[in-house]
Amino acid sequence: MVKTKKVKAAGRFGVRYGRKVRTKIADLESLQRKKQKCIFCDGVAKRLSKGIWRCKKCSKKFAGPTFTLNKE
Template sequence: MARRTKKVGLTGRFQSRYGLYIRKRVKNIEEIEKAYHVCPNCGQKKVKRISTAIWQCRKCGTKFAGGAYVPRTDMGRIIDRVLRGEISIEETPEKNLEEEGEGEET
């Protein structure tokens, strides 16, 4: 039987080109991108990427915009938490950085 790829996975198509570090980064991104994700509408793990930042649930048919490689970006998660009232705007990291910067200037 033919030997299957072990470590390289999806980046086996690059063979020895582009360097190890870049191939590892591409592998991590593509594994996340091509995996099934949880649907925000029905809660099933059936969301697949259609094109850049366009995602669709295979079960309920919901189509929505998200990140380029993941349906919900980290910043999108923070915004959702602020809108739901779980955290206030004062608690966000950007606000803390601005306050620290103001104190150093004086």
């Protein structure tokens, strides 16, 4: 993976798609890689699909934000 100073992990796209889009995706991906906290307990939730999450601890399945549970 190519990491650049300006757009971090989105450097893998090279010069394509424009700086704004690449900066956005780098921010999103860095959020996604963090542990996602379940909204019911303190467990770690996993994203099954867009906006669908399941907690590993309480095994609840719930709808939520599309990309990350940590963002307010």
